[in-house]
Amino acid sequence: MLKLHGTLPVLSSVTKESYLVTVTKSDKLPKVIRKQRALLRTSAGDESGYKAILTKEQRNNESWRESDIFKISEDQDYLDEGDIIRLDPNSGSFQCLYRKKSPHNTILLTEQCDHYCLMCSQPPKATDDSWLLKEAFELISLIPQDTERIGLSGGEPTLYRDKFIGLLHHIRRSLPNTGVDILSNGRAFKDKEFAKKYSSVNHPNMIIGIPIFSDDPVRHEYVVQSKGAFDDTIRGILNLKEFEQNVEIRVVIHKQTINRLVQTCEFIARNLLFADHVALMGLEITGFTRPNLETLWIDPFEYKDVLSEAVALLNGYGMTASIYNHQLCTINPDARGNYKKSISDWKTEYLEECVSCTKRSECGGFFSSSKKYQHSNHIKAFA
């Protein structure tokens, strides 16, 4: 797993507050551009005038005097041309917010949330982190236009209400060719006016992924730990569809949702057939999942037949469905048609067992958290 954030020793600094900057390896850039770049030092050259220098060498260079100098280690080896990072010269805090080579860039908009899912991978915090939204505006302006897709998530991004819509408009203007994937519980859209504002962004390639964990309202609300969630979410989805917005339904599979997985898929097929995609997702062993492991964990190998039945049902209804976050050896062959390599590249790992596996390149592997804490007992290399 890549370490996308950390603290770096600050060898010297000029700037007083934190900022976003694009990484470059080039020492041939004109001065005007250098002021907006962090140089990732590869070899000696003309290194003056950069906003920041990222160096593995513990020394100060005369030409660096206009720059903030941060010492990096092999933890930052993944950094490459075009990546966008946040640097804080005061604390040394570093975060990589955008990786040019990654197909999975997601912007965290807030850690606040009105749900408290048993398996939340980003446990909610009540503090005011609206600075994240402000930063997102700036980040969007820096992201290159040829980026294929970006994700927006949280917490619950729609808690920002109109400001969230504002961000979407900004994305539309700044990145007209970039697809947008939003993760939300959908409840804010039960307000038709809000759904209408969302639709007024008129984005040609935007989809919102909304979880429904069960066809049983009680069970769904138990998983998200919020009364009234089921009705609000469904209403939100109906409103979004009334305004012809793309909606994906996400179901996380674990011990609390597996018993009604097939019925839930049937519910989706009978009531929400217009959904553009259904994602059936495996558990990530991070955040709240770990303390709730006993309640949640079930070996995917044990439920593979149920998964096959669920996916066959969705396929039978002509819906587009994908299986995410599973290993190929834990699903039945008849489910492979729906299988996707889904784990964000910076999180993907494999086990020792996988070294000899002939299907390794088709398999999405594991979350590093799964590898570390809990994974299927039935991992077996394909011959």
Added chain:
Amino acid sequence: MSKFNGIKFYKAPQSSSYTLLPLRFIPLDKDHYVLTNLAGEYLRIKRGVLVDFLRHKLSAEDPSYIELRARHFLIDETSSIAPDLLALKLRTKYSRLCEFTGLHLFVVTLRCEHSCPYCQVSRQSEDKPRYDMSPEIALGALDLTFRSPSSNIKIEFQGGEPLLNFDLIKLIVEEAKRRNQRVGKNLAFVIATNLALINDGILCFCREHSIHISTSLDGPRVLHNANRPRPGNNSYEKTIEGIKLVREALGRDQVSALMTTTEASLNCVEEIVDEYLAQGFNEIFLRPISPYGFAVKTNSYRAYNTERWLKFYKQGLNYIIDLNHHGIEFIEYYTSTILKKLLTSEDPGYVDLTSPAGIGIGAVAYNYDGYIYASDESRMLAEMGDTTFRLGKVLENSYEEIFSSPKLLEPLEASFAYSVPMCNDCAFEPYCGADPVYHHGIQGDFVGRKPTSEFCSRNMEIFRFLIHKMESDSFVRQLFTRWANSKC
């Protein structure tokens, strides 16, 4: 973690009760009932559970309770979204209704060189040109066709043998396409033909205009030729050859086959399916015989009854399911039509099994002589001397006169299934239909008495059979789900 609430927190309080949503029920077998909700979704339930449920004694802990709530049969304090979803599903089911007449049957001639005993068309022999539709009538019928609000128009050429008046077919197709340039409807053409007279010229025209061919294949050669006498006794050979020619000229899927069930068919359903397989079809329509035209005159209708046909149908369907088990994709069309109603909110648009009835609203027939009939069966009834469903005449009556004629509106309203005894509270009503033409023909009134109606008993048995199969076999369940969602 103590910060998380247990599931009990999200349940309705112990003391709370539930309300029934609109539902109907009917026995399925000795232990089970079938429930259907407002949107026509079904649930199989044990009798004891049903009784508790209806008496408001069912516990919220019972797995059946959770099922009933999730499937929109009851509503309680935990969720109130069910009415919205039911309404949405219901609106979807009815959304096709206002498209109105999509199927327009043009009987271009009554002439035919076959003499099939069950033929519902009292066909005239070949050499009487006055049984041909005239160009004037054809154009007048096109006026009426384009007056339909439906965005999808299918013009089906029938007869007799329509190819005997191919020149008129050409005129109609070309004129329809010309008019459609202005209007932009989805226009489709079908010729229902025995293929004996197909030739290169006809094929060329069909290819140019994407005309679909619908032919008759009753089964293996002996059966087919026995059903369809023609001079030379080679109806089967001509049909097979014709299918081959059509496929070569127009494409594999441009020809479909329909079978007619006769006394002789009833004992050899598997052979008939095999014949369809052999001829490269992946679909068959196991049709009941309808009591019109020559069928009644020549007694072949009385020759069999519902019991025997049901046996035929079940055996055929079981055989087809077996084929699918062995990896052969083959669909039974009538079943898939009914399954669409059982398993989806889509309207299959099948005019013979729908309420309001498909007469006028779904289909209309323009006879060779200009008379207009509410359906193909209505025309056949007229051939027997009963013009109850004759709506008017091309060039003499306006669209408004025809489609607001009491001869259409009365049977439509009278037969509306939800408004008649037994259908009104039948759980299967969403899957069934109103057939005023049939009931008028057999029982003498548009409604019919359902306890003595073979239409009713046949359909009920089919619904029970299909539900029973789905509930007891997951392979069938999955197969049927695919059938229900197929675009045939």
Added chain:
Amino acid sequence: MPIHRDARPILIRFDSRVFSLPAVKKAAYKYANSFAADINLEENEIVCALTLTPPVEETLSSTLIEEFKKEVLDQDLREQIKTETEPIRNLIFALAFSKTGIVSNEQVQRD
């Protein structure tokens, strides 16, 4: 088989709290070529005096009577259900004809 030579009318009584008069009349009308019906209202009963025309043998007349009773029930139910379901039926037919240009806006609004 004995035939009703004396053509005495057969009396059938329907409880008027259960069956409607129009239903009885409609049913009687349907069998007009099998019998003539004299219908009277007496207290809580609708009394039908049926004269079989032409007179028939007993087994056939019992069948006819049975059929007549079934028909009365049929007609009664038809009437009741038709009335109860009128709003929904009108709604569905209004929808069906809504794009044909035949139903005037007035009518649609009224429904």
